[in-house]
Amino acid sequence: MTNGKDIEILGREFNLDLDDEIIKNYELWKKCFLEYNSHTNLMSKNDVQFLFEKHVFDSLAIMKWDKWGDFVALNNPKILDVGTGGGFPSVILSIFNPKITIIANDSRIKKINFIKLIKEKLDLKNLQIIYSRIENTEKLDVDLIISRAVGKIIDVYELIKKHKNKNTSFLIYKSKLKDEEMAQFQKKYKTAKFNLTHYNLPINEEYERVLVEVEI
Numbered sequence: 001m002t003n004g005k006d007i008e009i010l011g012r013e014f015n016l017d018l019d020d021e022i023i024k025n026y027e028l029w030k031k032c033f034l035e036y037n038s039h040t041n042l043m044s045k046n047d048v049q050f051l052f053e054k055h056v057f058d059s060l061a062i063m064k065w066d067k068w069g070d071f072v073a074l075n076n077p078k079i080l081d082v083g084t085g086g087g088f089p090s091v092i093l094s095i096f097n098p099k100i101t102i103i104a105n106d107s108r109i110k111k112i113n114f115i116k117l118i119k120e121k122l123d124l125k126n127l128q129i130i131y132s133r134i135e136n137t138e139k140l141d142v143d144l145i146i147s148r149a150v151g152k153i154i155d156v157y158e159l160i161k162k163h164k165n166k167n168t169s170f171l172i173y174k175s176k177l178k179d180e181e182m183a184q185f186q187k188k189y190k191t192a193k194f195n196l197t198h199y200n201l202p203i204n205e206e207y208e209r210v211l212v213e214v215e216i
Contacts, residue, residue: 006026006052006056007023007026009052009057009202010056010057010060010096013057013202014060014063014064016063016096018096021098022095022096022098025095025122025124026095026096028121028122029091029092029095029118029122030051032117032118032121033051033086033087033114033118034048034051036114036117037086040110040114041110042085042086042110042111042114043055043086050203053201053202053203054201054203054207055088055092056088056092057201057202058088058089058148058173058201058209059088059089059092059093059148060089060092060093060096061173061197061199061209061211062089062093062146062171062173062211064197064199064211065171065197065211065213066195066197067169067213071143071144071169072097072099072100074143076101077100077101077143077144078100078101078102078103078141078142078143078144079093079100079101079102079103079142079143079144079145079146080103080105080140080142080144080145080146080160080163081093081102081103081104081105081146081147081148082105082134082145082146082147082150082156082159082160083105083106083134083147083148083149083150083156084104084105084106084111084115084148085106085108085111085148085149086111086114086115087104087111087114087115087118088148089146089148089173090102090103090104090115090127091104091115091118091124091127094124094126094127095122095124097126098124098125098126099126100126101126101128102126102127102128103128103129103130103140103142104127104128104129104130105129105130105132105134105137106131107131107132107133107134109131112129112131115127115129116129133159134159134160134163135159135160135162137163139162139163140163141165142163142168143167143168143169144168144169144170144171145160145163145164145168145169145170145171146170146171146172146173147160147172147173148172148173149173149175152181152184153172153174153181153182153185153212153214154181154184154185154188156172157170157185157189157214169213170213170214171211171212171213171214172211172212172214173209173210173211173212174209174210174211174212175208175209175210176210177194177196177210177212182194185214189216191216192214192215192216193214193215193216194212194213194214194215195212195213195215196210196211196212196213197210197211197213198210199211
C-alpha cells in the first residue's frame with residue numbers, strides 16, 4: 001500500500017484534513033521506521049507488511065472514540081501512552097495531532113532510542129519521552145491515559161492508577177475483550193463501567209478491534 005493510499009484512507013476514515021507538513025512527516029517516519037527495523041527489531045517481519053493497516057491505522061482509531069472531540073477541545077490536552085513500544089500509538093498520534101501533547105513511556109531502551117531518533121528527525125515538539133517503568137514514574141498530570149497491546153486491563157490499570165485523577169480518562173486498545181477480563185476488573189473495582197468502541201482494520205480479512213474506556 002502506497003503512502004498516497006494511506007493518506008486517502010486516513011482522511012476518509014477519520015475525517016482528517018492533512019496538511020503538507022503532516023504528510024511529509026508521515027512519509028519520513030515510515031522511511032526511518034523501515035530502515036531502523038531492518039537492523040533493530042522493533043516489529044516482526046510478518047507485521048511489517050501490514051505496518052499501515054495493523055499499526056498506523058490502529059493507532060489513530062482512538063479518533064473513533066465518542067469523547068475524542070471533547071478531549072481535543074481541552075486546553076492543552078495531554079495523553080500518556082504507557083508501554084508505547086516502537087511508538088504505537090504515541091509517535092503516530094503526535095505526527096497527526098501536532099496540537100496535542102503526547103507522552104511516550106516505555107522501559108525498553110531499544111524502543112526509546114528509536115522514539116528519541118524520530119522526535120529529533122521529525123522535530124516533534126509535542127512528543128515527550130519517559131524511559132522508566134510507569135509505576136516508578138512521578139505522578140503525571142494528564143487528561144487521557146492509553147495503552148495498546150500490553151496485557152489485561154486490570155494489570156495495566158494497577159500500573160497507571162496513580163497517574164489518574166477524577167478527570168483523567170483511561171482507554172485501552174484490545175483485539176478481543178473477554179467477559180472474564182471485565183469480571184476480574186469489576187471484582188476489585190465494583191463501580192467500574194466499560195464503554196466499548198468497535199472498529200475494523202482496513203485489510204481483506206475480518207479483523208475487528210475494540211477500544212475499551214474504563215470508568216471508575
